[in-house]
Structures are given as C-alpha cells and as structure tokens.
Amino acid sequence: MTALRRTATAVSLVLALFLTSAAAAGAQSTDPDPGATPEPAPAELLPVADPAMSLTVPSLVPGLTVVVTTDDAGHLTAVELHDAADPTSPAPPDYVATRVDHRRVRFENGATGTRVEVKAKHDKLETKVRTLTLAELIGTHTWNGDVLGDAVSVDFTVGDDAGTPTLAVDGVTTTLAHEIRGPETSTDGHETETEAKIRFTDDLGRRADLKIEVEVHLATGDDVSGGDD
Structure with missing residues (x-):
C-alpha cells in the first residue's frame, strides 16, 4: 500500500469577537416599566468605533496591520491594510481586493499566497489571515x-x-x-x-x-x- 502524502496547504489565524449575552440579569422582566429605556439590540452592543478593531501581524513579509471600521448596525464601512512598521502607510501594493461588500472584504497577495478576510454579521466581527x-x-x-x-x-x-x-x-x-x-x-x-x-x-x-x-x-x-x- 502506498502511503498518502500529507502536507500543509494552508494555515489560518482567526480572531473573532462576538456577543454572548445581550442583557444584564433582570432584563427579562415580564412586567416592564413603560417609562424605562429598553435594552439595546445585540447589534448595538458590539464594535461601534473608529476603528472597531485592528490586528497587527508583524511576522508576515512585510508585516501587516488590518484596520476595520463598522457602522452602528455592525456593517463594514472600511477595511484598510498597512505596513505593521508604519500604521500611516498605504496598503501594500501586492494585496488586491477580490471581494468587497458590507458583510465581507477580502484581500489576496498573489506573490505570497497570503489572504486577508474580514467578516461582519450583527453580533460578530472576524478577521482571518491565511498563509501557506x-x-x-x-x-x-x-x-x-x-x-x-x-x-x-x-x-x-x-x-x-x-x-x-x-x-x-x-x-x-x-x-x-x-x-x-x-x-x-x-x-x-x-x-x-x-x-x-x-x-x-x-x-x-x-x-x-x-x-x-x-x-x-x-x-x-x-x-x-x-x-x-
């Protein structure tokens, strides 16, 4: 019997932030106060900031910082790539955006095979860096x-x-x-x-x-x- 060849084809680093509990204890009262301020919806509890999150991976060549901005509904409004050594630098030229919408943005580097993908969905915001x-x-x-x-x-x-x-x-x-x-x-x-x-x-x-x-x-x-x- 010939042994099957097993080699690594991809390695992924994933960071995902997600809401696990939207309300404080007692918020599920069956007789709420009509004048009370309602609990915010889950989409309002996760990143609403400028930026909402960033990830710096200096081990890549060149080192990379991914900066993500969202709106108050949790949609992506901007995803930027910078050199990790200079956060004000423009996106590395080898990275090309291959998908862009309010839920997912993907960049790919054809020279190195590296892929960067950001996903947003209501109560979850995820950044994934895939290498070979x-x-x-x-x-x-x-x-x-x-x-x-x-x-x-x-x-x-x-x-x-x-x-x-x-x-x-x-x-x-x-x-x-x-x-x-x-x-x-x-x-x-x-x-x-x-x-x-x-x-x-x-x-x-x-x-x-x-x-x-x-x-x-x-x-x-x-x-x-x-x-x-």
Missing part, C-alpha cells in the same frame, strides 16, 4: 478593539511544536472583567487547531468573547483546497 505555512505566523501579534464600549488590547504569541500550532495569550489590557480560557488543541481529519478564548464582562452583566484560533489544514494526495469554505 505556519512559519509565516510564528511570532507575537496584537489585537485591538472596542469591546462593550471599552478599548481592549490583546497580545498573543503563535508558535510551532513539530507542526502543531501553539498559542499563548501574553497580556490583556482592559477595564472590563475578563477570563482567559485555553488554549486547547484538537485534531479532526486533516485539520489541527489551537484555540483560546477571552471572555469580557461589563458592569451591566453583558458578555463578549474574543476567540483566537490557529488552524493548520493538511492535504492528502492532490488535495490543495486549503480548508476554505
């Missing part, structure tokens, strides 16, 4: 964003343990109560992923999670799909 090798993502990166009205900064490090991605949350700067869960590593078929979550809670009891995930997709034989949908 894990080595391109090894290093310390920074995520900044508006979480339940608070400016949050998260530093994290991606590593490589014999082909299995490792992840460490190095620091979280916020005035919100927060809890770090993980990281945990799992393998399913041709995919190995390592994931950590940070849960934020404000004084009203509202909660939001930031998920950090590194996923390695392995190919067997002629499979070069890269694990994308």
